Every structure is written in structure tokens, then in C-alpha cells.
Amino acid sequence: MIYAVASGKGGTGKTTMSSSLAALWDTPITLVDLDVEEPNLHLFLKPELNDIQKAYIEVPEADEDKCTKCRACSDICQFKAITIMADTLLTFPEMCHGCGGCFEVCPEGALTPGKRELGEICRGTADGNDFIMGRLRIGEAMSPPLMRQIREEFPALKAKGDVLIDAPPGVSCPAMAAVMDADCIVLVTEPTPFGFHDFKLAWEAFKPMGKPMGAIINRAGIGDNTVQNFCADNDIPIWAEIPYSREVAEAYSKGDVIAKALKPLEPTFTALRENMRAAAKKAKEVSHA
Ligand code: SF4
Numbered sequence: 001m002i003y004a005v006a007s008g009k010g011g012t013g014k015t016t017m018s019s020s021l022a023a024l025w026d027t028p029i030t031l032v033d034l035d036v037e038e039p040n041l042h043l044f045l046k047p048e049l050n051d052i053q054k055a056y057i058e059v060p061e062a063d064e065d066k067c068t069k070c071r072a073c074s075d076i077c078q079f080k081a082i083t084i085m086a087d088t089l090l091t092f093p094e095m096c097h098g099c100g101g102c103f104e105v106c107p108e109g110a111l112t113p114g115k116r117e118l119g120e121i122c123r124g125t126a127d128g129n130d131f132i133m134g135r136l137r138i139g140e141a142m143s144p145p146l147m148r149q150i151r152e153e154f155p156a157l158k159a160k161g162d163v164l165i166d167a168p169p170g171v172s173c174p175a176m177a178a179v180m181d182a183d184c185i186v187l188v189t190e191p192t193p194f195g196f197h198d199f200k201l202a203w204e205a206f207k208p209m210g211k212p213m214g215a216i217i218n219r220a221g222i223g224d225n226t227v228q229n230f231c232a233d234n235d236i237p238i239w240a241e242i243p244y245s246r247e248v249a250e251a252y253s254k255g256d257v258i259a260k261a262l263k264p265l266e267p268t269f270t271a272l273r274e275n276m277r278a279a280a281k282k283a284k285e286v287s288h289a
């Protein structure tokens with residue numbers, strides 16, 4: 001199964017939850033940090049990275065001699081990454097999403113693949129589990145193409161065991177891309193007005209995918225019961241509540257995995273794991289029925 005830990009906004013404790021789940025997973029699992037703009041799962045899991053490779057996308061390079069300025073490429077490119085100005089063909093590699101459309105429509109074979117560096121994909125092991133992390137190049141604006149390259153590995157990873165994705169925060173393209181393959185989504189939130197606002201946005205964004213979803217309320221005890229009431233009204237199970245405490249904050253600030261550093265929290269995370277498993281399994285059975 002593939003599990004995604006997501007959150008409507010940053011700073012809710014998503015990576016804290018992912019790292020604790022990773023540490024207590026009791027069957028083979030690959031840990032994947034898809035928050036490629038700001039990966040930090042490795043700071044907690046401290047993997048040994050033994051394979052770091054640059055990742056690229058194909059961008060068009062034009063042969064002016066072959067180009068008839070027919071504009072087929074500029075017409076199809078919705079990102080304005082290739083255009084004709086004053087009878088000159090111009091390409092803007094930084095704006096290219098690597099969709100390949102312009103190559104397909106060019107009738108003259110005037111476009112050949114160049115490449116733009118997206119970032120890197122790092123692989124290794126963390127506490128006996130496989131670990132993969134994407135890291136976007138500084139200045140690179142587009143994370144989905146880098147995420148896509150990691151997501152292409154999911155079928156092979158899934159054949160070896162479970163996959164746990166630490167998703168980017170928010171509800172825009174990267175967050176949607178990160179949860180797309182999941183069999184179950186866990187939404188981390190906190191019981192504050194900001195937390196509720198972003199939790200609701202994330203739930204509304206992910207709900208049309210029809211995947212089982214549950215909530216983790218982090219820093220429980222601060223704020224009010226708005227999140228709990230919303231979950232009750234909308235049949236969203238609350239799979240775990242992590243109380244707000246100085247010990248948790250201290251463990252986090254030291255880069256510790258809280259489920260390991262604070263033994264009393266271990267049953268909360270094992271129950272969370274079992275809830276996630278049960279939800280994913282039930283959804284699978286329903287879809288096969
Ligand atoms: S590959 Fe796609 S995004 Fe890039 S220039 Fe061609 S059509 Fe535009």
C-alpha cells in the first residue's frame with residue numbers, strides 16, 4: 001500500500017508524524033520525501049545516502065535552419081516556453097514543463113531534446129528501510145517534473161512492501177501530485193483557526209479523489225474543538241491526537257523522532273499505523289467487490 005502524510009499548510013508537524021510512523025512501521029517500507037522544495041525527513045531519519053543522481057527534464061532546442069516559423073510549437077505550448085518574435089524562434093528553458101508537446105507537432109523536425117537540471121534524487125537506507133528523497137535545484141521553480149520521476153518508481157517499490165510519502169504542504173499542484181498514488185491519505189492539522197482553515201481546504205481538494213482519509217490533530221489541547229467538530233460532521237476519522245507538550249517541542253527541536261524519544265507516544269503511533277492500514281485495506285476490498 002502507499003500512504004501519504006499531507007497537510008493543508010506547513011508547520012503543522014507533517015514530517016514529525018511521517019518520521020514517527022517510519023520509525024514504528026513493522027513491515028518493509030520505503031520512505032519517500034516528496035516535499036522536494038524543502039525536504040527535511042532526512043533530518044529526522046538520518047539515512048545513509050549512497051546514491052545521489054542529478055535529475056533533468058527534456059527541453060526543446062531549435063534548429064533555425066530547419067524551422068519554417070509555422071508556429072505550431074508556440075501555439076501548443078501553454079507555458080509560453082517556446083515562441084516566435086520578429087521572425088525569430090525563441091525558447092525559454094526555465095519555463096518549460098517538459099511535456100514534449102512541441103516535439104510532437106513540429107512538422108520539420110526542427111526541435112531536438114536539450115536538458116535542464118531539475119535537482120537531484122537521493123537514495124539510501126534509514127534504519128534498514130529504503131529511503132528516497134527529491135531535492136529541487138536552487139532557483140528551479142517546478143517541482144512536479146522532479147516528483148514525477150520519483151513517482152515512476154512507485155510500482156516497483158510497492159512490489160517490495162509499503163511506501164510512506166511525506167508530501168509537500170498546501171493544496172496546489174505539488175501536494176496533489178504527491179497524494180495521487182496513495183491508497184490512504186493522512187491529514188495533519190492543529191486545532192487553531194489557521195489549522196482548521198487549511199485542513200478544510202486540503203480535505204476539500206483531496207476528497208474528489210475518493211481515497212480514504214483520516215486526520216491527525218497535532219498540538220492537541222491548544223485552540224478549540226472546531227477541527228474535531230468538523231471531522232465529526234463530515235465522517236472524517238481522527239486517527240491520532242498528539243498532545244501539545246514541552247517534551248514534544250524539545251524532542252523536535254533536537255531532531256529526534258518523537259515516537260522513539262517519548263515512549264508514552266509509541267502506542268498512539270502504532271494505533272495510527274493500524275488505522276491507516278485498516279482504512280487502505282477496506283478501500284481496496286470495496287473497490288474489488
Ligand atoms: S516541452 Fe512542452 S512545455 Fe516545454 S516548450 Fe515544449 S510544449 Fe512547451
Ligand code: SF4
Nearest residue numbers: 067068070071073106
Ligand atoms: S513547429 Fe517546428 S517548424 Fe514550426 S515554428 Fe516550431 S520549431 Fe519551427
